[in-house]
Amino acid sequence: MTKTSLSRSPDQSAAQEPERKLSYIVPKPVQPAAAGTQKGINWKAFNAMLARDVHVARRSAVPLLLQTLLQPLLFVFIFGTVMTRSGLMPESYKQVLLPGIVGLSMLTTGIQAVSMRLIMEFQFTREIEDRLLAPMEIGWVAIEKVVAGMMQAMISGAVVLPAGWLLMGRHVGLTLAQPLAFIAILVLVALFAACGGLAMGCSVGQTNIGLLFSLILLPVTMFGCVYYPWSALKSFPIMQKLVLLNPLVYASEGLRGTLAPSVPHMPLIVVIIVLAVADTGLIMLGLNRFYRKCIS
Amino acid sequence: MEMAIRTRELRKVYTGPPPTTGISPFGAGSLKARLLERLSKKGDTVALDGLTLEVEPGQIFGLLGPNGAGKTTTVGVLTTRVRPNSGEAWIRGYEVWQQQVQAKRLIGVVPQRPNLDFSLTAREILVFHAAYFGIPSAERQRRADILLDRFHLIDRANDMVLGFSEGMMQRLSIARAMMHEPELLFLDEPSAGLDPQTRLLLWDIIREYQARGKTVLLTTHNMEEADTLCDRIAIVDHGKVIACGTPAELKSSIPGGYLIQLRFSQPAPDISARLLVLPGVTQVKLSDESADVYADRGGPLVTALVAAVAAEGVDLIDIHISTPSLETLFLHHTGRSLRQ
Numbered sequence: 001m002t003k004t005s006l007s008r009s010p011d012q013s014a015a016q017e018p019e020r021k022l023s024y025i026v027p028k029p030v031q032p033a034a035a036g037t038q039k040g041i042n043w044k045a046f047n048a049m050l051a052r053d054v055h056v057a058r059r060s061a062v063p064l065l066l067q068t069l070l071q072p073l074l075f076v077f078i079f080g081t082v083m084t085r086s087g088l089m090p091e092s093y094k095q096v097l098l099p100g101i102v103g104l105s106m107l108t109t110g111i112q113a114v115s116m117r118l119i120m121e122f123q124f125t126r127e128i129e130d131r132l133l134a135p136m137e138i139g140w141v142a143i144e145k146v147v148a149g150m151m152q153a154m155i156s157g158a159v160v161l162p163a164g165w166l167l168m169g170r171h172v173g174l175t176l177a178q179p180l181a182f183i184a185i186l187v188l189v190a191l192f193a194a195c196g197g198l199a200m201g202c203s204v205g206q207t208n209i210g211l212l213f214s215l216i217l218l219p220v221t222m223f224g225c226v227y228y229p230w231s232a233l234k235s236f237p238i239m240q241k242l243v244l245l246n247p248l249v250y251a252s253e254g255l256r257g258t259l260a261p262s263v264p265h266m267p268l269i270v271v272i273i274v275l276a277v278a279d280t281g282l283i284m285l286g287l288n289r290f291y292r293k294c295i296s
Numbered sequence: 297m298e299m300a301i302r303t304r305e306l307r308k309v310y311t312g313p314p315p316t317t318g319i320s321p322f323g324a325g326s327l328k329a330r331l332l333e334r335l336s337k338k339g340d341t342v343a344l345d346g347l348t349l350e351v352e353p354g355q356i357f358g359l360l361g362p363n364g365a366g367k368t369t370t371v372g373v374l375t376t377r378v379r380p381n382s383g384e385a386w387i388r389g390y391e392v393w394q395q396q397v398q399a400k401r402l403i404g405v406v407p408q409r410p411n412l413d414f415s416l417t418a419r420e421i422l423v424f425h426a427a428y429f430g431i432p433s434a435e436r437q438r439r440a441d442i443l444l445d446r447f448h449l450i451d452r453a454n455d456m457v458l459g460f461s462e463g464m465m466q467r468l469s470i471a472r473a474m475m476h477e478p479e480l481l482f483l484d485e486p487s488a489g490l491d492p493q494t495r496l497l498l499w500d501i502i503r504e505y506q507a508r509g510k511t512v513l514l515t516t517h518n519m520e521e522a523d524t525l526c527d528r529i530a531i532v533d534h535g536k537v538i539a540c541g542t543p544a545e546l547k548s549s550i551p552g553g554y555l556i557q558l559r560f561s562q563p564a565p566d567i568s569a570r571l572l573v574l575p576g577v578t579q580v581k582l583s584d585e586s587a588d589v590y591a592d593r594g595g596p597l598v599t600a601l602v603a604a605v606a607a608e609g610v611d612l613i614d615i616h617i618s619t620p621s622l623e624t625l626f627l628h629h630t631g632r633s634l635r636q
Contacts, residue, residue, distance in 0.1 A: 048424060055416075125414045128411075130425060133403070135397050135430075136400075294377070296372065
C-alpha cells in the first residue's frame, strides 16, 4: 500500500458532517498566564482543583454532614447529657468532653476526607492522573488535597461545637478567652488531620483501609486525651509519658485550654509548637509518599 | 526543524512488577503474563532498553508492538509519569523530566484505561479539565459543547459518568485530552475496546486533529490502525525501536515482500540451497523444522516449493503465505507474530 492510498481524507469527512467538525480553533489561542516555572504554583490550576473538590462536596453535602455529625453527637448525648443528668458524671464533665469531641471529629473528618479520596483516585478511578497532568508541579496536587481536607475538618469542628453545646443544654461552661490561640490551634489541628490523611492515603492500599482505621485511629483516639484531660493520667505515670507521643493529645489539650481554661491543661505555647512540628513532619512524609505513588 | 518529540537512549528498569496498564481485549497479554512470571524469578523487568525516537511536528506517529514491548512506558516517560533510569526525552525542546510543567502544557494524554472522575458529569469533566489549563469559563463551555457533540455524547452530557459504557468512557477520555488544544496528543491503545463504528469515528477525529497542525502519537498493536492512520511507524519490541519509517517504506523493506512459512515433519538442514534457486525467492531463514521464505511472489511459488521440499525427502506439514504487511515485517525482525 502506498502512502497516497492511505484513506486520509479530513476534507471529505468534513463535507459529510460539516456541523460536527472539530472547528473550535480560536483566532487567538488562549495562552494561560505565565506561571510556567518549575516550582512556582499555578494558581489557576490549583484553584480549579479546589473548586472541583468544593463542587463535589457540595453535591453530597447532606450525607457528608450527617456522617460528620452522627458519631460525635451520639457521644455527646450519651456521655455529656445522659451520664451527667443521671448523676454518673459531674456537670463539669461537659466542658472536659466537648472540646475533645470537637478535636476528634476534626481529626476523623480530615483524615477520611483526604485518605479515602486519595485511595479512590489512585486505585479505583485513577482520576488523579488527569490532575497530575495539569501544568503544575505535582506536589501542589497533594497540597490542594490537604487544603480541601483542612476545609472539611474546620467545617466539621464548626458544626460539632455548637451542635454538641445545644445538645448538652445548660452548664456546659465553655468560654472563648483566647480567640487567636483558639484559631491557631484549630488550623493546626485541621492541618494535622489533612496531612495525616495524605500520608495514610498514599501509604495504604484499598484492601487495608479498614485495618488502618481500627489499628491506628482507635488507639490514637483512646490514648488521645479526648475523653479526659492529660492531667487526669497522673495516677498512670508511664502512660502519661507515653501518650505524649500522640499528637491528638496536644490537639485535645489545646482545644480544652482555649475553650475551657478552668480545666487543667498543658501550656498553649507547648501545644502550638508540638502541633506545628507534627504538621511539618507529616506533610513532608505525605509529600514523599505522594511522589512515590505518582512517579514510577 | 525542532522535533515534536525526541528521545535519546531511554532506559527503564522496573524493580517491582511494572505498573498495570489496563487489560487490552486482544488476548489480554500472554506476553505480559510471561513477563510477570520472568519477573518473579529475576526481580527486574527491563521495560525500555535504549529507546531512541524522533517525531516530526504535524505527524500521526504510531508505536507498534506486542504487549509488554515498552509502548506504554514510552508514553509514560513522555508524559512525565515514568522516570527513566537513563536517557533523555524532549517535548518541543523541553526536557520532560527537568521542565515538566512546560512539557505538560503542550501535551494531552488518553490513557489505556479510562480514568474519568466518577464524581462529575461528562460536561463537568471536560470543563474542569480545561480550567486546570487556565482556559476562561465561556471558552470552556464552548469547547465542551463542540467536543461532546463531535464524540456523540451530547445526549449524556449532564449524566454522571459512573453509568457510562466502556466505549463512551473512552470517547470522553479523548474529548477531555483535546479540551486544552494540546500541540501533542498521546493516545495509548485508543481503539482497544471500541466497536468498529466508533473506531472509524475515532480515526476521523484523529485525522481532523492532525489537519489542524497537531502532532499525534498513538500506541497500538493493531496493524490496520497503524497502516491506515499513521504517517510514520516505529516498531517496538523489548524496549527498543527495531524499525521506523512510513508504512510503505517499512513494508517495502521486507525482502521480497511475500513471506511463505513452511513447516516440515523433520529437520531439513540442507534445504536452503534448493529453495534459494527457485524463481523469485530472495531470502530463506531456516530453523529446525521450518523455513521462512521471502519472495516477490506468493501463490505461484507454491508448487515449486512443494516439489523442492519433496526432493529433499521431507514431508511438508504446513504452508502459510503472508502478503506484504506490517505483520510480515514484525515477523521478519523478531521472528514472532505481533499477536503472540
